[in-house]
Amino acid sequence: xxxxxxxxxxxxxxxxxxxxxxxxxxxxxxxxxxxxxxxxxxxxxxxxxxxxxxxxxxxxxxxxxxxxxxxxxxxxxxxxxxxxxxxxxxxxxxxxxxxxxxxxxxxxxxxxxxxxxxxxxxxxxxxxxxxxxxxxxxxxxxxxxxxxxxxxxxxxxxxxxxxxxxxxxxxxxxxxxxxxxxxxxxxxxxxxxxxxxxxxxxxxxxxxxxxxxxxxxxxxxxxxxxxxxxxxxxxxxxxxxxxxxxxxxxxxxxxxxxxxxxxxxxxxxxxxxxxxxxxxxxxxxxxxxxxxxxxxxxxxxxxxxxxxxxxxxxxxxxxxxxxxxxxxxxxxxxxxxxxxxxxxxxxxxxxxxxxxxxxxxxxxxxxxxxxxxxxxxxxxxxxxxxxxxxxxxxxxxxxxxxxxxxxxxxxxxxxxxxxxxxxxxxxxxxxxxxxxxxxxxxxxxxxxxxxxxxxxxxxxxxxxxxxxxxxxxx
Ligand SMILES: Cc1cc2nc3c(=O)[nH]c(=O)nc-3n(C[C@H](O)[C@H](O)[C@H](O)COP(=O)(O)OP(=O)(O)OC[C@H]3O[C@@H](n4cnc5c(N)ncnc54)[C@H](O)[C@@H]3O)c2cc1C
Numbered sequence: 492x493x494x495x496x497x498x499x500x501x502x503x504x505x506x507x508x509x510x511x512x513x514x515x516x517x518x519x520x521x522x523x524x525x526x527x528x529x530x531x532x533x534x535x536x537x538x539x540x541x542x543x544x545x546x547x548x549x550x551x552x553x554x555x556x557x558x559x560x561x562x563x564x565x566x567x568x569x570x571x572x573x574x575x576x577x578x579x580x581x582x583x584x585x586x587x588x589x590x591x592x593x594x595x596x597x598x599x600x601x602x603x604x605x606x607x608x609x610x611x612x613x614x615x616x617x618x619x620x621x622x623x624x625x626x627x628x629x630x631x632x633x634x635x636x637x638x639x640x641x642x643x644x645x646x647x648x649x650x651x652x653x654x655x656x657x658x659x660x661x662x663x664x665x666x667x668x669x670x671x672x673x674x675x676x677x678x679x680x681x682x683x684x685x686x687x688x689x690x691x692x693x694x695x696x697x698x699x700x701x702x703x704x705x706x707x708x709x710x711x712x713x714x715x716x717x718x719x720x721x722x723x724x725x726x727x728x729x730x731x732x733x734x735x736x737x738x739x740x741x742x743x744x745x746x747x748x749x750x751x752x753x754x755x756x757x758x759x760x761x762x763x764x765x766x767x768x769x770x771x772x773x774x775x776x777x778x779x780x781x782x783x784x785x786x787x788x789x790x791x792x793x794x795x796x797x798x799x800x801x802x803x804x805x806x807x808x809x810x811x812x813x814x815x816x817x818x819x820x821x822x823x824x825x826x827x828x829x830x831x832x833x834x835x836x837x838x839x840x841x842x843x844x845x846x847x848x849x850x851x852x853x854x855x856x857x858x859x860x861x862x863x864x865x866x867x868x869x870x871x872x873x874x875x876x877x878x879x880x881x882x883x884x885x886x887x888x889x890x891x892x893x894x895x896x897x898x899x900x901x902x903x904x905x906x907x908x909x910x911x912x913x914x915x916x917x918x919x920x921x922x923x924x925x926x927x928x929x930x931x932x933x934x935x936x937x938x939x940x941x942x943x944x945x946x947x948x949x950x951x952x953x954x955x956x957x958x959x960x961x962x963x964x965x
Contacts, residue, residue: 492711497523497678500698500716502685502731505572506947507934507954508722509664510613512672514958522677523714524669525700527684527723528569533665539766539784547575554726556824556839556900562749563899564837566724570681571665573724574947577901578766578784579650579661581619582944583610584952585776592939596910599920600956609952617662618652622768628759629782629812630767636863642773649768650947683712688719688735688930695719695735695930718929718965720922722954725903725935726826729917730835732907732932733828737924740917745824746905746941747839749898750817751849751872751891752783753856754793755865761785761812771859776819776943778852780859783813796897797869797877804869814860816852817900819943820845826906841893849898850891857884871897902946907936909953921960922953929965933957 498521501512508524516522528547536543544552549568556562567573586603593601626634626646637644651659660666673679682704689697697715721728729742767782774780783789793813794804824839841849857868861881868878875890876883907917907924916939918924922931933954935946942949 492713494713494715495523497521497714497716499523499718499720500525500714501720501722502698503527503572503722503724503727503934504570504664504669504679505567505722505724505934506574506664506950508572508720509574509668509672510951510954511720511722511933511958512677513668513675514955515962516672516675516677518962522672523716524672524677524679525683525685525698525714526570526679526681528567528681529705530570530681531575531665533571533575533663539786539789541788543576550834554837556745556747556837558824558838558840559893560841560896560898562747562839564747564903565901566726566903569665570669570679571663573901574664577947580647580768580945581614581650581948582647583607584942584949585944588776588940588942596908596916596939597912598910598939600960601920605956606949606952609955610948613948613951613955617650617667619648619650620653621646621648623653623657626768627762627765629761629763629765629785630769632757632761632812632863633767633769633771633780633782633814633859636859637771637773639862640858642771642859644769644771644773646768647770647945685731686734688731689713690736693926693928695927718931718961720931720933722932722934725906726835726837728932728934728936729826729906730828732924733835737926737930739925740908740915741924742826742906743823744905744908745826745837745839745903746938747820747824747900748817748902748941748943749820749841749845749849750815750900751853751870751896751898752793752796752813752815753853753860753871754790754797754811754813754869755860756807756811756867757865758810760809763787763809774855778848778855779817779943780852780856781815781817783815785811785813789813793871794869796871796873798874814856816849816856818845818848818852819941820848846891846893846896849896850888853887853891854884857887873897902941904935904938904941904946907932908939909937910939921957931957931961
């Protein structure tokens with residue numbers, strides 16, 4: 492078996508892994524990044540297409556947290572991780588949340604000003620900007636609905652750089668921090684899954700990996716390292732740690748933003764190329780209203796989830812956009828690695844209060860869409876009626892049940908929470924796994940709770956802060 496030696500092993504190349512690799516290699520450390528998924532040219536696939544799902548998503552986009560109702564979720568599995576497939580919406584961690592988490596979990600150096608300093612640094616490095624011109628119709632719908640109802644709405648900045656003609660390019664990790672790490676000397680090994688970490692007492696001395704590139708030649712590999720950063724995301728980081736014998740507070744406490752949808756028909760065509768940039772923030776952070784991917788397939792799926800007369804209702808699909816209401820949920824889930832299974836089992840049990848929040852979110856979303864001029868609303872609730880007027884919306888209230896609501900999420904966090912309170916956390920304030928001297932987690936798993944906003948900015952700011960702490964101390 493081939494053995495590779497490195498100072499620092501980074502497992503996973505998404506939002507957390509790319510920041511880690513770029514920061515540590517820029518400081519002159521010898522870094523090896525191992526990524527389970529393939530390298531995929533960021534321009535090779537039409538964004539939001541089926542081709543893209545096959546090439547870049549884990550399980551081609553079909554994963555679910557088991558429960559009643561189940562919550563479907565999606566993750567990236569390629570160099571750049573979920574940043575290659577996400578919408579790039581950028582929102583710093585709200586200061587009241589960082590203050591709350593700092594107190595509750597006793598997290599050192601976690602003030603809003605510290606996190607803002609790191610967020611600013613990353614924003615300058617990646618280019619985070621707003622649209623140079625007017626929003627597309629799918630996004631303007633949200634702004635229009637909010638204005639009519641006298642609710643707050645904002646255009647979110649995105650991790651997108653615009654050229655002189657207004658054409659935007661999403662600044663994914665495969666376009667930015669991964670090439671930066673490689674030019675600073677980092678070695679990138681795609682198509683390579685870390686199966687297990689190798690332990691010697693309180694140290695991790697490396698990892699056992701399996702390379703499986705597209706040509707089909709499988710290679711088992713041992714990577715020996717002085718320091719290991721696990722950045723596989725909130726589902727796969729705890730699974731790898733559990734497979735390697737680390738279990739204390741590793742895997743429980745999973746948080747999601749459960750999301751319910753409406754397919755809304757308008758009298759005018761809606762653009763389908765991009766995801767809307769506007770959000771209705773009137774009820775944030777506990778409830779956020781926004782727009783989803785709305786390609787033909789997404790519209791068909793959304794109509795199917797509502798039990799619409801699918802074939803008939805797809806007529807004029809160009810006039811239909813898909814929108815969502817996402818909640819901060821009081822429930823928690825769990826990630827459990829099962830011997831013999833490649834992927835962990837993920838569970839999440841919504842509370843009754845969560846279901847009420849989702850019902851309220853669905854009705855508010857319906858109000859906004861009707862106020863914006865929608866003529867027909869199809870909710871992602873099996874058998875719920877199609878709504879055409881505001882006075883019909885209340886009829887949805889009793890339909891959002893465990894057996895009828897169709898939910899999804901793309902934000903998973905909190906399976907290895909940070910903080911000095913060892914009874915509630917899996918890692919110290921800077922991501923070092925309790926009971927180890929040289930094993931760190933540096934990704935979405937560290938957030939102590941769901942942030943109520945898109946999480947990439949918070950994940951990257953916390954990861955950059957942890958790297959500075961590591962460089963100053965190790
Ligand atoms: C469709 C979609 C849209 C989204 N939209 C937004 C948005 O607009 N704004 C926002 O802020 N957030 C958004 N998100 C969420 C955001 O992208 C994630 O929260 C963030 O990327 C998580 O970062 P991470 O480093 O924890 O994990 P990821 O970015 O998912 O990276 C983890 C990487 O680790 C690899 N890996 C896992 N296990 C192993 C292993 N054992 N060995 C080797 N490699 C491994 C995976 O293959 C993956 O590439 C979206 C997510 C999705 C899926």
